[in-house]
Amino acid sequence: MGNNMKFTELDRYLFGQGTHYEIYKLFGAHPGTQRKKEGVFFAVWAPHAKAVSVVGDFNGWNPEVNVMKCDNDMGIYQLFIPKVREGDLYKYCITTQNGELLYKADPYGNYAEMRPGNASRVVNLEGFKWGDTTWLKNRQNFDPQKDAMSIYEVHPGSWKKHPAAHEDDPGFYNYREFAHALADYVKEMGYTHVELMGIAEHPFDGSWGYQVTGYYAPTSRYGTPEDFRYFVNYMHKNKIGVILDWVPAHFPKDAHGLADFDGTPTYEYADPRKGEHPDWGTKVFDYGKNEVKNFLIANALFWIQEFHIDGLRVDAVASMLYLDYGRENGQWVPNQYGENKNLEAIEFFRHLNSVVLGKHKGTVMIAEESTAWPMVTGKPEDGGLGFSLKWNMGWMHDFLEYMKLDPYFRKYNHHKMTFSTSYAYSENYVLVLSHDEVVHLKCSMINKMPGLGQDKFENLKAGYSYMIGHPGKKLLFMGQDFGQYQEWSEARELDWYLLGEESHQKLQNYVKALLAMYKKYPALYANDQNPQGLEWINADDASRSIYSFIRWSPTGRNNLLFVLNYTPVEREDYRVGVPKKKQYKLILNSKEPEFGGDVHKEQTVYKAVKKECDGREFSFAYPLPAYGVAVFQF
Known part of the structure; x- marks a missing residue:
């Protein structure tokens, strides 16, 4: 943490304004050197304290040994203690206005004793060798609305x-x-x-x-x-x-x-x-x-x-x-x-x-x-x-x-x-x-x-x-x-x-398949903020508890049609209306044997025909199993 751990006028000003965004580099316990002696800088904010001292296993938890200095009216207390080392336990002993002693863990401390103990522990946060430069660089392009x-x-x-x-x-x-x-x-x-x-x-x-x-x-x-x-x-x-x-x-x-x-x-x-x-x-x-x-x-x-x-x-x-x-x-x-x-x-x-x-x-x-x-x-x-x-x-x-x-x-x-x-x-x-x-x-x-x-x-x-x-x-x-x-x-x-x-x-296999499909098809994430990204085919098939909708991809390619059946009743040729006279390829069927079902892939491509359904000119029929889920790509 270097030699100069004093709060400058600017530090105090920014902290008082609430805009000192790296204040944690000053408050807390930071190993460093002063006058060529190695030790730890301690700083704590206690605006209404009468006095503050650092207590720890290095001074027998005695409040009279290491009394901190308050150098201004903001209540910032500081002290450099030589010979304190990484791993040492400490607390702040705060004397209140009415003379009571409070033993407090460090609000800005970076490491603590394992519970049920609750003292802070001196640690040096410097020196870790990161290896995630590529990740951090790529992260700058991450868009939570579109990715x-x-x-x-x-x-x-x-x-x-x-x-x-x-x-x-x-x-x-x-x-x-x-x-x-x-x-x-x-x-x-x-x-x-x-x-x-x-x-x-x-x-x-x-x-x-x-x-x-x-x-x-x-x-x-x-x-x-x-x-x-x-x-x-x-x-x-x-x-x-x-x-x-x-x-x-x-x-x-x-x-x-x-x-x-x-x-x-x-x-x-x-x-x-x-x-x-x-x-x-x-x-x-x-x-x-x-x-x-x-x-x-x-x-x-x-x-x-x-x-x-x-x-x-x-x-x-x-x-x-x-x-x-x-x-x-x-x-x-x-x-x-x-x-x-x-x-x-x-x-x-x-x-x-x-x-x-x-x-x-x-x-x-x-x-x-x-x-x-x-x-x-x-x-x-x-x-x-x-x-x-x-x-x-x-x-x-x-x-x-x-x-x-x-x-x-x-x-x-x-x-x-x-x-x-x-x-x-x-x-x-x-x-x-x-x-x-x-x-x-x-x-x-x-x-x-x-x-x-x-x-x-x-x-x-x-x-x-x-x-x-x-x-x-x-x-x-x-x-x-x-x-x-x-x-x-x-x-x-x-x-x-x-x-x-x-x-x-097999349930786990199915969740894996859902997550793989989600990552593979931008239709499922890139249009999350676009009302054109979801189109209901049939939101009103209440009597059969079946829902059908399309997730449109931003490019218009690899769109997905979902058909979901929420009853234990099989629909041998469930007809679904579609927007275009195209081929619809079955990419996910919840009844595959790997997901715990007994329906093997018989047919994977369904051709839409000119037959009215769901208020649309074109449609195709598909054997929808009990509790069946079918996702088609087109």
Whole structure:
């Protein structure tokens, strides 16, 4: 980190303005030299502290040994301590205005003790040799609106585990082992990106990483910051993008964390009606405070700049945008116009997204926003929030409600599958079947399906086929691509043994075929934002619960016709209307033996004839099996 770790006037000014985008290079603990002595520079922001000292295993955790200097009225405390080494544990001991001592982990610390310990650990982030130059160069041309994106959502601690060596051994894979095992799987399946849950340091496994205490530290559960860099580097070498869950919406009240950091609300709103989430028992960041906005925006940039992350999925955006989110009357404060919008959070998002996407072309910012807030992916200058993509929770909800139904009742709910196409172009969407849908007694994907045995698998194949055919990027949570029976739990690994059973193996084969088709045909992704990209052939065949539509390619070549049957009734010559008197080649049939069916490819090319159907001049007939999916290329 060099010799000069002092904050300059410019550093202080920018931090006070909320625009010091590399502030993490000054705050925290940075190995360096001063007057030819090796040691560590420490810096922390504690504006209302009476005094701050660094305590650690190098001074017997004694607050009187290494007292920090506060050199201005901003509350920035600094100290160089010789002979402190990489790996040493430390905390800040903060003396509050009323004389209480608080022992806090470093808000800008880059590495932490393995839970249940919660001290920060000195680490040097310099010196890693990256090998992903080609990936980063190509990434600049990535366009999330026009390029393929199929995301595999993963919780590293429970994807796979080692057998426990002893009672307290969690059996976690190290980041490096995880890199090799995950890259192999993702390449075999054909996903383009992984999205990781719970990478930022957090105290409690059961929070899945959504209650963060170390925003600048990859969790030590799976190794060192260098190990995590190895993971990202290895993914990039294998042409796999890496997205992280990022949680600027709230933080936990753990004594060593950000809550009441200097004995006063430092990072959170002072008014508990704004500064606390009654639902989650957590604190809310003060988006009106420049130093807090700086902490968060610099943090987003930190992951992209220091760890080469390709994008952030921003958790719980709605809870930030609405002042009354999860609150009863009297529990919230309206804004200056008497409304329930958090104007400071809106401004924060516009600033965040403009800076991140402006500085790093080809990265993505994804909003998990569960309401109909307008223009989440609109440009800030047009009044939008500036995200690249938004999770489509409406589609997910309607889709699951429909798929759970007994096929007999689907005809009365036919519109649940078509409704989402009426707003598919209002935002840049990701269709998600995430971890949230397979926990808390909601059942795994396979167990949401009606029927028994093989019927569940047939339903799920038909469901996933619609997801691939529908406009929007794709996200699927781990375990759902092979029909995991149990709900997900962070405490155990996935039920990989199920792949020894034919039905699970064949479902996985089918998902692989869907993902391969998705990447191969631009019709399925390049027109996601163009209403001309999807054309319904028949959206109204409710009595038979069959849907047919075309995905048009931007070039007009290799267009795809989807025919999906959501009942167990076979239609021996289902006639479908088509736009042209052409040949239609069957490229995907869900009843192939490799997918668990018994229909061998008899005929693959169907010629349209002049016969009216679905209000069109031309049509052809095709034997559509029970729960059958057929995709034709023309």
